[in-house]
Amino acid sequence: xxxxxxxxxxxxxxxxxxxxxxxxxxxxxxxxxxxxxxxxxxxxxxxxxxxxxxxxxxxxxxxxxxxxxxxxxxxxxxxxxxxxxxxxxxxxxxxxxxxxxxxxxxxxxxxxxxxxxxxxxxxxxxxxxxxxxxxxxxxxxxxxxxxxxxxxxxxxxxxxxxxxx
Ligand SMILES: NC(=O)c1ccc[n+]([C@@H]2O[C@H](COP(=O)([O-])OP(=O)(O)OC[C@H]3O[C@@H](n4cnc5c(N)ncnc54)[C@H](OP(=O)(O)O)[C@@H]3O)[C@@H](O)[C@H]2O)c1
Numbered sequence: 579x580x581x582x583x584x585x586x587x588x589x590x591x592x593x594x595x596x597x598x599x600x601x602x603x604x605x606x607x608x609x610x611x612x613x614x615x616x617x618x619x620x621x622x623x624x625x626x627x628x629x630x631x632x633x634x635x636x637x638x639x640x641x642x643x644x645x646x647x648x649x650x651x652x653x654x655x656x657x658x659x660x661x662x663x664x665x666x667x668x669x670x671x672x673x674x675x676x677x678x679x680x681x682x683x684x685x686x687x688x689x690x691x692x693x694x695x696x697x698x699x700x701x702x703x704x705x706x707x708x709x710x711x712x713x714x715x716x717x718x719x720x721x722x723x724x725x726x727x728x729x730x731x732x733x734x735x736x737x738x739x740x741x742x743x
Contacts, residue, residue: 579663579673579674580672580673580691581674581676581689581690581691582673582674582690582692583675583686583687583690584614584675584677584693584694586606586610586697587696587697587707588601588698588699588702588704589697589698590702590704591709592703592704592706592707593708594679594680594706595702595703595706596705597624597628597706600702600704601698602731603731603734605724605729605730605734606734609696614637616636617671617673617675618637618638618640618666618669619634619638619676619677620639620659620662620663620675621640621642621678621679621682622643622678622679622681622682623641623645624681625679626641626653628679631650632650632651633650633653637675638654639652640654640662641654642657642659642682644657659686659689676690680707683708683709690741693739694737695708695736696736696737697734697735699734700732714742716742717741717742718737718739720737720738721735721736722735722736722737
């Protein structure tokens with residue numbers, strides 16, 4: 579089963595602030611929806627809260643939390659990333675998407691096979707960060723660059739990485 583991280587990060591690796599995103603980039607939301615539509619997704623309990631404590635439509639969801647009483651209608655809840663991968667595998671998934679946030683990216687960047695990173699080409703003030711991408715471990719295999727437009731304020735790029743070796 580392929581484990582794929584998907585994230586949007588700024589030049590200074592910010593992914594969020596006050597449990598929310600810090601930019602509005604419809605092009606990235608569209609990219610995210612297209613990639614994850616119909617896929618099983620894994621996210622931390624805080625990211626789940628940030629999207630309104632309900633699963634994204636059409637995406638079976640596994641939430642990671644240390645809270646043994648946490649419940650979320652229609653979602654799996656686990657206390658360990660390994661258990662999340664085990665559920666995804668048992669569900670017969672060929673690919674599972676890791677949706678963050680910062681704590682979950684930190685825990686899974688050493689385990690993932692593939693990453694879709696949207697680079698938002700500006701710097702932001704934030705409190706949640708994507709880990710450094712080690713070029714010795716990750717090979718950039720695709721990159722699409724875009725200029726800002728009337729809907730997307732910042733230059734951005736969709737970048738795909740594969741784990742080396
Ligand atoms: N730009 C992007 O692509 C993107 C994507 C996703 C999220 N975000 C942003 O990222 C921020 C949220 O990130 P975050 O790091 O604060 O939260 P998070 O990673 O979404 O969730 C953290 C929670 O996950 C649980 N957890 C973490 N490690 C665990 C482990 N080893 N075992 C069991 N449970 C574990 C804990 O839940 P309990 O406290 O319940 O135990 C912890 O509080 C928000 O600002 C959000 O908007 C950005």
